[in-house]
Amino acid sequence: MASYLSATAVLSLLAQANALVRPDGVGRLPALGWNTWNAFNCDIDASKILTAAEQTISLGLKDAGYEYINIDDCWSVKSGRDPNTKRIIPDSTKFPDGISGIASQIHDLGLKVGIYSSAGTETCAGYPASLGYEKIDAETFAEWGIDYLKYDNCGVPSNWTDAYTDCVPDTTNGSNFPNGTCPDLTNPAPAEYDWSTSKTAKRFEAMRDALLNVDRTILYSLCEWGQADVNTWGNATGNSWRTTGDITPHWERIAEIANQNSFYITYADFWGYPDPDMLEVGNGNLTLEENRAHFALWAAMKSPLIIGTPLDSIKEEHVSILKNKYLLAFHQDPVVGRAASPYKWGYNPDWTFDPAHPAEYWSGASSALGGTLVLMLNSEGSKKTRTAVWSEVPGLGGNGYRVTDVWTGEDLGCVEKEYSVELQSHDVAALVVGESC
Numbered sequence: 001m002a003s004y005l006s007a008t009a010v011l012s013l014l015a016q017a018n019a020l021v022r023p024d025g026v027g028r029l030p031a032l033g034w035n036t037w038n039a040f041n042c043d044i045d046a047s048k049i050l051t052a053a054e055q056t057i058s059l060g061l062k063d064a065g066y067e068y069i070n071i072d073d074c075w076s077v078k079s080g081r082d083p084n085t086k087r088i089i090p091d092s093t094k095f096p097d098g099i100s101g102i103a104s105q106i107h108d109l110g111l112k113v114g115i116y117s118s119a120g121t122e123t124c125a126g127y128p129a130s131l132g133y134e135k136i137d138a139e140t141f142a143e144w145g146i147d148y149l150k151y152d153n154c155g156v157p158s159n160w161t162d163a164y165t166d167c168v169p170d171t172t173n174g175s176n177f178p179n180g181t182c183p184d185l186t187n188p189a190p191a192e193y194d195w196s197t198s199k200t201a202k203r204f205e206a207m208r209d210a211l212l213n214v215d216r217t218i219l220y221s222l223c224e225w226g227q228a229d230v231n232t233w234g235n236a237t238g239n240s241w242r243t244t245g246d247i248t249p250h251w252e253r254i255a256e257i258a259n260q261n262s263f264y265i266t267y268a269d270f271w272g273y274p275d276p277d278m279l280e281v282g283n284g285n286l287t288l289e290e291n292r293a294h295f296a297l298w299a300a301m302k303s304p305l306i307i308g309t310p311l312d313s314i315k316e317e318h319v320s321i322l323k324n325k326y327l328l329a330f331h332q333d334p335v336v337g338r339a340a341s342p343y344k345w346g347y348n349p350d351w352t353f354d355p356a357h358p359a360e361y362w363s364g365a366s367s368a369l370g371g372t373l374v375l376m377l378n379s380e381g382s383k384k385t386r387t388a389v390w391s392e393v394p395g396l397g398g399n400g401y402r403v404t405d406v407w408t409g410e411d412l413g414c415v416e417k418e419y420s421v422e423l424q425s426h427d428v429a430a431l432v433v434g435e436s437c
């Protein structure tokens with residue numbers, strides 16, 4: 001997949017070392033939290049959000065590190081802004097004490113609060129959005145006590161569309177685009193085009209600048225679905241940036257997104273993280289194996305881990321996945337910023353773009369775990385054996401290592417040369433490969 005890191009992309013990668021570095025380490029590590037959308041879509045109110053905040057504490061998720069309680073789309077009056085102040089007006093039926101009221105209740109619980117808008121004239125659900133009102137909205141959010149902004153890409157007026165067409169191979173259905181190449185674009189950008197000069201980048205930079213000008217630290221989460229080559233300017237613009245279209249609670253979609261995001265994984269480092277979208281753990285008909293494979297891949301990729309299921313009805317087995325101490329320690333490593341990356345595709349030859357069969361073998365160094373995290377995925381539809389061979393794993397030159405099973409916490413002792421495991425369909429084995437022995 002050489003085209004994913006062209007010479008221009010590498011140059012832009014060097015240029016973007018100037019990231020959104022915020023006070024108190026906000027945005028240095030990938031975010032941990034909860035968001036309304038995957039749980040409730042538009043059907044939100046203060047009571048549901050307060051319940052989620054309280055459950056975050058009583059289920060032990062706050063102690064595990066989850067801190068943001070984020071309100072997604074549909075929180076405001078749909079008909080328009082306040083005619084005098086030009087501010088967005090909170091829906092007083094859903095939020096009787098306004099957004100500032102729910103924010104202060106969440107703060108009183110020792111948690112942080114997030115809000116949602118879009119870099120267009122309307123949000124995806126048709127509510128007023130922030131294009132042209134960045135300053136007013138950033139000031140309003142700061143005054144309400146907001147700590148996190150998810151900024152979407154809907155409602156873009158025609159005079160703000162980009163000069164060139166772009167394509168994210170996964171957005172329609174990756175299988176339509178063999179090998180991650182897009183079909184003939186009507187107006188492709190010249191090879192040397194710098195997408196950080198695009199109108200899309202400018203729309204998202206306008207809100208970044210407005211947020212930097214308010215007297216409150218607000219984590220900035222870009223949600224423009226991987227368009228306009230965002231990996232090359234995301235680090236300079238936000239603390240995370242979506243790399244794909246929306247997730248759904250289906251293994252096919254999770255696999256498509258994991259495949260797509262794996263090709264951007266070298267862009268993950270302190271202060272800036274590619275975001276393959278929020279978690280679906282606990283939703284739909286995902287099997288236990290699919291739930292934990294989804295979580296392990298997202299944690300290993302250092303995606304923001306934003307829970308999206310109702311926390312008053314979540315199953316204990318899903319809570320324990322979300323609280324896995326080894327995966328969270330890897331994800332929140334204070335010393336190593338890089339994510340895990342594929343060292344072997346397994347089912348496919350290396351570097352194959354396959355929405356149904358993402359890379360199966362992943363590894364990443366971890367100071368927090370004192371070793372290397374290794375994942376082995378079974379992307380197939382039936383039970384299969386997968387084998388981690390130490391000599392194939394970057395950084396592991398020795399013969400034997402002490403190994404811990406991440407799911408059970410079991411010490412597997414001194415394992416020589418390789419470790420084989422039989423995996424159910426769509427399950428993942430996760431190992432901490434520690435000291436040599």
Ligand SMILES: *[C@@H]1O[C@H](CO)[C@@H](O)[C@H](O)[C@H]1NC(C)=O
Pocket residue numbers: 132157159160199
């Ligand atoms: C698009 O039109 C609006 C309204 O006239 C204007 O404020 C804005 O600057 C224009 N955007 C661009 C990129 O020219």
Ligand SMILES: *[C@@H]1O[C@H](CO)[C@@H](O)[C@H](O)[C@H]1NC(C)=O
Pocket residue numbers: 173174175176252253
């Ligand atoms: C993507 O397209 C393939 C081939 O048409 C189909 O088999 C698969 O179900 C689709 N996946 C999704 C998530 O729609």
Ligand SMILES: *[C@@H]1O[C@H](CO)[C@@H](O)[C@H](O)[C@H]1NC(C)=O
Pocket residue numbers: 178179
């Ligand atoms: C995809 O890549 C493989 C391996 O490089 C190649 O054999 C195949 O022809 C490619 N398919 C398309 C549609 O480009």
Ligand SMILES: *[C@@H]1O[C@H](CO)[C@@H](O)[C@H](O)[C@H]1NC(C)=O
Pocket residue numbers: 013016017018019020021235266267268269270271272
């Ligand atoms: C993003 O910027 C930060 C701060 O300058 C830097 O530490 C990090 O390496 C950058 N990320 C990438 C992928 O270059």
Ligand SMILES: *[C@@H]1O[C@H](CO)[C@@H](O)[C@H](O)[C@H]1NC(C)=O
Pocket residue numbers: 249283284285
């Ligand atoms: C789960 O399965 C049931 C029964 O097959 C189906 O009706 C429902 O739509 C599925 N849910 C999701 C989110 O796919």
